[in-house]
Amino acid sequence: MSKPFETEVAKTRTAVLHPDLRRADQRRAPEYALAEAVSLAHALPELEVVGEQVVPVPRPRPGYLFGPGKTDELADWIAAEQIALVIIDGPVTPVQQRNLEKAWKTKILDRTGLILEIFADRAQTREGVLQVDLAALSYQKTRLVRSWTHLERQRGGLGFVGGPGETQIEADRRALDERINQIRRALEKVVKTRGLHRQARAKVPYPIVALVGYTNAGKSTLFNRLTGADVMAKDMLFATLDPTMRQVELPSGQTVILSDTVGFISDLPTQLVAAFRATLEEVLDADLILHVRDIAHPDSAVQAQDVRDILESLGVAEERRNAMIEVWNKVDLLDEDGLSAAERAADRHARHLAISATTGRNLPELLNEIDAALRDPVSTEVVDLPLSAGEAAAWLHARKLVKSSDVSDLRLQLTVEWSRKQKAQFYKLHRDIIAVS
Template identity: 65%
Template sequence: MRKKPLANPPDVTHSTEARPTRALVLHPDTRAGDRSGREPKHALEECISLAHALPGLEVLGGDTVRLPKPHPGMLFGKGKVEELRQRIEADEIELILIDGTVTPVQQRNLEKVWKVKLLDRTGLILEIFADRAATREGVLQVELAALTYQRTRLVRAWTHLERQRGGLGFVGGPGETQIEADRRAIDEQMTKLRRQLDKVVKTRELHRAARAKVPYPVVALVGYTNAGKSTLFNRLTGADVMAKDMLFATLDPTMRAVDLPHDTKVILSDTVGFISDLPTQLVAAFRATLEEVLDADLIVHVRDISHPDTELQARDVETILEALGVSDDIPRLEMWNKSDALSMDDMQAAANLAARRDDVYLGSALTGQGLTRLLERIANEMTATLTETTLILPFAAGKARAWLHEEGAVLSEAATDQGTEFTVRWTARQAARFAAAFPEVAPAVVQPDGDEQQSAPNEPWSP
């Protein structure tokens, strides 16, 4: 599928035939500490990995730049700007990647002094997403996020305020500036994209409704980018999802049915990896793409236990899940992945930590170590999750009947003198949602925490 380019993209070479763009990565390190307490060394390495994930770049390396205080107009001090300018000219660097936030004014001024293109962390991630998105929805969401980002940076392209039209000021008014015209054009394009996305989302809802007719629970794999989710997904499903030692190797969600122990079947979902300082535009834009996580019956948080910042990465994942509105009621397990990359001492320490928790499983998606116990636990969780219930709904309860079918919970239905008798198989969360939506016809509901909520005796239902 042909993807539209980002609005006003930087001159980053994506063609394999042209000479790659020479890039340098800079990580600003303030005295107040780095992002989320990360070591500057590890933060720089992550940004360099991000740069390698974008084709068409020749990454010449990176440096950590100490910043006692960010300069409002240039980010760096005069001396450092001049030092970097000399290096840029000597190494013939064409693109500077800043691992952090750069204001439009700072970007404009640095590009003017260095005479090269500049991307901050948000711009780099947007470029990667634009290159990787494969589905129609993914392409539209990336373009929408890029326009949202670009709208705030029009100052980069326009350093003047010439009028496009208007009189002398006292007759025709001040006229419309070029920036205002560009902003209006972007707003119009964003409106068109949102309309297209609405249509695509409706199509996805139809696909979800069709998938829901197979009464299998959904298990969503989430985790920091490059934690090994796709490798785990491929091993469990036999699928061929792109799995590389590369950040953001997977962008579009993939779902497959998986057979688990005890004749249990589930739908396994592989999702986009999370990352620290994920652009807010992408958190909002990919909320629909991550809807499988929002509706999951179980979340498996895949962690790269061999990474020095594994605890901070886990915290970032939880923060983004909270921002997405993922309910705390959804049970969660942790898969401490890449145990094969640990030393013997670190392996023993990780095993001791995992043994103290009943929701953690140490193993390796690459070698298969530890996966048997994880699958047993998932099967047990899902077996306990699904229950069968018989209920009788009044013939007039058409919306409740439609809800049950949309959820794929109906095993059978038959007309009786009292109403329509349904045999349903559903999760406790589904039962609770049904009770909240249709309290007048709801049966006894087992809540996710195990408590049973009884309906009033006169309500027309049959347990």
């Protein structure tokens, strides 16, 4: 029973169309692409998907995308279903958008606009909101058929889906450019702050392990299981947008920082790749990258290639991409035959481990794999320090590197077992004390 004065928010009746362009470079089956687009639409709570279609497009029509007969056929279907918003899973030019809106008497949102809308609805941190705004404004500059009422929005979202200004055409590019410049200046300050945080972490130099993967692969669920955190983890595309970092202790006693990042997706809008470069700096700086895959997804191999392509576009070097560990998540959804088929199709050059973040299967083995990947060859040495070098000694003890200690002639002799990287970090951070001694 509803509470007094409580009203339900009416949902927008939405149709999702995937234009099957039959491109030679097409990797994804159209039915899987449509299913992903529908999942994207479900990520916005104000939308109600009432219809979905794969629409063959043998030859795209410049002004309408679809041919005349198909445009009229879809117009009749849209009218009969009382559809208020049509999501076209692909790029739509401003001219095509304007013409289709007139022909169908409905609003049109392309794939880029939909993803931007989701990002705007989910971004929580100031940096995330600014980055989404910058990406959206860059996109809007080509969309004179759209207003940009979201500049003063009171809710999440960008105003593409609804709002009082949808029919207003705003052509004041100077005001738009001024707002873009304002956001860029604000972002520069945020980036400087992030740089200071990174410098602070360098003084406590734990290795960084970054989780990357296709959206909804289970990165946040895995992050929560390994860290005991409570990051939003739902069966939903783009559940995580803002990066989250937590400490994890490995079986050897080594502490690492685990970083959960935004999920990747095919045809990620170029505006977002540029805007989120700062957010993804944790991936570029990571000591180890875990590529989390939904191995139960029928398009898992294609999704994995999309992730590799995006990492390459972000500047992650090939040798580091080859050194990744592939984490095959959601094996609890596969039977033995399905897992065997995945093993047969695996890239033999990629290290992989099958796990379930939900059930905990093989998580101890994953921690051991991370431990081994980060472990440098160790050597045992005696570090000679003055008794006043308490901070340097504490640094060694905090990392459990000290095997024994002795005091002789007002000097502290510490027998340490460490890697070359830990040794270099120690002497870099405490060079002044060591020079005095």
